[in-house]
Amino acid sequence: MSSTVRPGRPAAATPEAGAGGRERPKAATLGTPADAPSAAGQPPVVADRERRRRHRRAEAIAWRSRLWSWTSLKRLRHCGRVTHTAAGGPVLRVSETPEGRRAGLAGLQSCGSPWACPVCARRIAGERSAELLDVLSTVAAARGSAHLITLTMRHRRGQRLADLWTALSAAWGAVVSGRQCERERDTWGLLGWVRVVEATHGEHGWHLHVHALAVFDGPISDLMAEELGGRWFARWQRALARRGMDAVEDRGGLDVRAVQMTAASLEQVSDYLAKITAEVVASSAKEGRDGNRSPFAILRDALATGLADDCELWWEWEQASFNRRQVSWSRDLRAWAGLRTERTDDDIVAEDLGGEDTIGVTPEAWPAVRLHVAELLDLAETQGVDAVKAWLTARCLDWFLPAPRRPVTARPV
Incomplete structure (x- = not known):
């Protein structure tokens, strides 16, 4: 049974009792x-x-x-x-x-939103970061390797974020499905991938891209990683074209970078991927490259100024990101790394x-x-x-x- 304390009503039940009969702390x-x-x-x-x-x-x-x-x-x-x-x-x-x-x-x-809630996003990112670090650490212990492959799409001012995101999801599905993908697993020793979506907004509208952490069962050269990235980009580009969109490889559409398999580097990469949308303090909700703003930077400005344009951008972000997956995994990668069954965002919070x-x-x-x-x-x-x-x-x-x-x-x- 619980006891209610009602300040302002001293009780005489005990010599040291304060409000409500409980000891009043100093x-x-x-x-x-x-x-x-x-x-x-x-x-x-x-x-x-x-x-x-x-x-x-x-x-x-x-x-x-x-x-x-x-x-x-x-x-x-x-x-x-x-x-x-x-x-x-x-x-x-x-x-x-x-x-x-x-x-x-x-x-x-x-609410369990990794995209729109500053509080839930932090909690969800904390678990996702730990999982990514566990995977990378397991890869390093197995003498494997990892590369970060970024795929971007062309965009223009006035395009709806929801339309861009739907096209991105379809294009990523084309990248990681089909017989070509299965052959690449064998040829490159590809253990799997972890995909994260990043969004910013700038002069030319919404800008979406995919960061894919590809992990391999052994060391591969930068040249081999770039070849795999090129294959992924070709499927990405074709799928976008089917939806009336495009990507240009030599204009930022593709970026492939090796992950240094050191403890400090692995922690940095896992934090970066998991917290792309989660950080809300001024130091991390800053403007991105070329003056682009992250969604939480848009929120920061909307709260600070109340400008209608920023408020409308935030509402568009809320609706377009609703029920979208922030982090997705290839099949069997979690089991290979010894991770438990993935929990939903709602489960985490x-x-x-x-x-x-x-x-x-x-x-x-x-x-x-x-x-x-x-x-x-x-x-x-x-x-x-x-x-x-x-x-x-x-x-x-x-x-x-x-x-x-x-x-x-x-x-x-």
């Missing part, structure tokens, strides 16, 4: 630990990394909260705002991990947060609390749960102590 201020802070004793490099992680999280939460009022996606309007049940509010869960204390809110709906249920927020208090979610998570991680209780109590926001739950291994937030 007010905590930022930088003054209420209990053992996760940052205590951390080396400066680790402490700085944690600060940057919390900053990125706060930025993502802030952007999502501003999207609630004008996104075209119903699930995104509910993400992180609406609880799973009409009655009850979210619960703060806290766990201790090797990386430090982690906090999150359980009981809230998630719905994963149990793990940790201990520490504080529940009442439904009446939640509308006010949700304006300060990032602040409360930071407080829980750096100063502890007592500091969160004090923060809520000082603002007359009702909270309660939830029934204990069985601890679950935590996932980093």
Whole structure:
């Protein structure tokens, strides 16, 4: 059974009881630990990394909260705002991990969009990046190799993003199907591929391209990789032509690059591919080459200026990317690398947060609390749960102590 704390109603049940009959924690201020802070004793490099992680999280939460009022996606309007049940509010869960204390809110709906939600995109990208790194590490251990093959299509201003994306999907299907593809597996020792779609927008409209990480069972020369890329491009170009579109190989339509099989390089490549659409902070939502903007850069500008053109571009992005796969795998590659069955984006964001249920927020208090979610998570991680209780109590926001739950291994937030 849970106990509700109602600030402003002192109870005389115990000598030390505060509001609602529970001990009233002493007010905590930022930088003054209420209990053992996760940052205590951390080396400066680790402490700085944690600060940057919390900053990125706060930025993502802030952007999502501003999207609630004008996104075209119903699930995104509910993400992180609406609880799973009409009655009850979210619960703060806290766990201790090797990386430090982690906090999150359980009981809230998630949209699971890797394309349009700043918060879900980060969580999904984290798992995809780890999977890509596992595959590359397995390839390296087997003395294999990898090349990154990028295929691009011509575009012009005024073309609808949905039409371009449909053509891209059909063209990629032509690249990786048929007898030619099967022969290439044998000739090149091609173990498989991982495909990621990237989109930017610039002076000439939407620009889509495919990044395909091709992995091989042994070393291959750059010349052999370029020959394979040329074969892929020929099928890509023919499929686009059937849909009235085109690509030019020597004008950026094809790019083939070897992946250095070192630990640092593998981590960099896996992060790059998985987080192409996920990063939202200013340093990574920057303008791309030739002044092109990523979708989250468009969102950043729309939030900053409210320009109708940017808002309309974002809405087009939301609708065209909806239900599209961000990362796709060739058959059997995951099994070869020893990965578990692929989880959907919804499965990833719905994963149990793990940790201990520490504080529940009442439904009446939640509308006010949700304006300060990032602040409360930071407080829980750096100063502890007592500091969160004090923060809520000082603002007359009702909270309660939830029934204990069985601890679950935590996932980093």
